[in-house]
């Protein structure tokens with residue numbers, strides 16, 4: 001096994017290049033064996049094996065810096081830097097991260113998780129290097145999907161004017177998570193190879209020469225217009241025009257060609273972009289056929305590519321998907337917007353049934369929100385379906401473009417709360433704070449699957465900026481009997497008791513039920529309220545609770561700062577200072593990867609921890 005000889009960074013240099021195809025095969029087998037057991041990002045990693053090997057062969061780590069965009073494709077990089085053992089604990093609590101982490105290895109040059117940042121970070125490294133008079137290479141590896149994000153162009157624009165030695169590797173597999181979309185994606189897939197241009201040129205010359213009296217003149221004309229033909233036919237003119245040197249496209253599964261081109265690129269002065277064509281899911285039939293399904297996967301049966309666990313229960317995304325399909329039929333003004341996540345957000349069905357009312361804007365959350373503002377002004381009702389952590393990108397647009405103009409834009413905020421194995425870059429910990437701080441915004445969170453549906457219907461009828469946030473995973477199907485109509489700013493009383501009031505947001509209502517049971521077994525009779533609205537706050541309910549309760553315990557899957565509990569505490573302190581408010585929320589720290597239940601325990605927002613806190617404070 002060649003892989004056994006790789007114990008640390010740069011060990012690949014000891015393997016003769018003619019053995020690279022064998023090593024690539026071993027790496028793919030290793031990835032499949034491990035990811036099929038643990039789950040993780042598979043298809044992108046299978047596609048980037050040779051590319052990563054060639055980079056590790058040509059560059060010297062950790063001195064040279066490789067910056068992985070998003071970072072979900074960095075598994076081979078982890079293998080080649082001595083972290084094979086980490087794959088047994090991949091993305092589990094306390095185990096190895098699925099993304100590059102500087103705390104994990106000096107060979108991880110930059111922590112990532114969100115898209116389209118690698119070129120900016122690379123340019124920063126390059127400037128620091130030159131200012132300090134140091135000598136190392138900086139390579140940013142960006143996918144064609146990540147290249148749909150605006151930051152990439154801001155960074156290329158900057159890199160070109162700086163005229164510093166810098167390398168960008170474009171890993172083009174013609175896929176984002178789903179099919180890649182938009183102008184840049186078409187540009188990349190329409191690119192001719194350099195060989196293609198030469199073949200075209202020779203072919204035209206030969207044919208024209210055969211026409212007596214016309215050929216030579218026409219050929220002269222071709223030379224005159226060569227520049228414009230070149231623009232049409234030579235690949236990479238867009239990047240060249242932006243001030244980069246373009247090399248490629250090159251077969252991303254041909255290791256020796258990759259090594260050669262990276263070595264050539266090292267000699268180029270200024271910024272160079274190497275266009276590498278790869279195949280997502282390479283080497284595993286089910287992943288090649290269904291790259292989106294195997295982009296990020298749970299554990300699966302290796303032989304057939306079928307997920308191991310599927311209890312058949314609907315998750316919140318499924319509920320959203322079903323409601324959107326109904327809106328498609330009944331609410332002709334409703335349009336759907338996604339930033340490259342039609343699968344993850346559940347909009348795929350809407351896309352298939354109502355393609356003219358579906359917009360995938362690429363990995364461009366900022367644009368998605370301002371685009372929705374335009375749609376709203378033009379008379380549509382846009383539903384922007386987006387993960388909580390990715391919506392962070394668009395805070396300015398939510399404030400300036402949507403809320404300032406008080407537009408009817410619906411934000412379907414998925415993956416709100418602790419998402420689990422993706423870790424700190426993807427936890428949806430901040431949306432309640434950053435959404436409820438904005439004037440005109442309404443913020444809701446459902447306690448169960450029926451309430452998600454009711455809230456979405458309410459949001460369509462409402463007029464103004466409105467967000468519904470719901471967590472990753474199985475939708476709660478308890479408390480079905482509590483289904484009061486949704487009224488803006490009104491919470492829902494579930495169980496009336498006294499002394500202690502449990503006031504929970506969204507997913508935490510289920511936890512609050514458990515806390516209530518624990519307290520009942522101690523002889524208490526706590527009240528349970530489903531907050532429903534984080535903004536506006538149900539002050540009437542707080543005034544009522546103040547009459548019969550000494551303590552209000554708030555619960556939310558969001559950071560404490562600026563969250564629901566802080567708002568309740570602020571109101572109570574001014575209006576009912578004798579009532580104590582205990583805020584149970586996420587701490588002021590980044591929460592790593594692992595099983596969400598474990599993460600909740602660690603953060604102190606599981607039922608036992610909350611119960612213990614209540615008892616300790618008595």
Ligand SMILES: Cc1ncc(C[n+]2csc(CCOP(=O)(O)OP(=O)(O)O)c2C)c(N)n1
Pocket residue numbers: 044069070072073113114115142143144145146147171173175176177280295339340341363365390393
């Ligand atoms: C800001 C942001 N939005 C969305 C995502 C979700 N996401 C992760 S990878 C990915 C597709 C990336 O495509 P590409 O860069 O081509 O890499 P590939 O998976 O094809 O290797 C998306 C949309 C993200 N990580 N960050």
Ligand SMILES: CC(=O)[C@@H](O)[C@H](O)COP(=O)(O)O
Pocket residue numbers: 070072113177295296344415419422472
């Ligand atoms: C790398 C990335 O950002 C996505 O692939 C993300 O991991 C998807 O998360 P879900 O599995 O929750 O859809």
Ligand SMILES: [Mg+2]
Pocket residue numbers: 143144145146171172173174175176
């Ligand atoms: Mg891609």
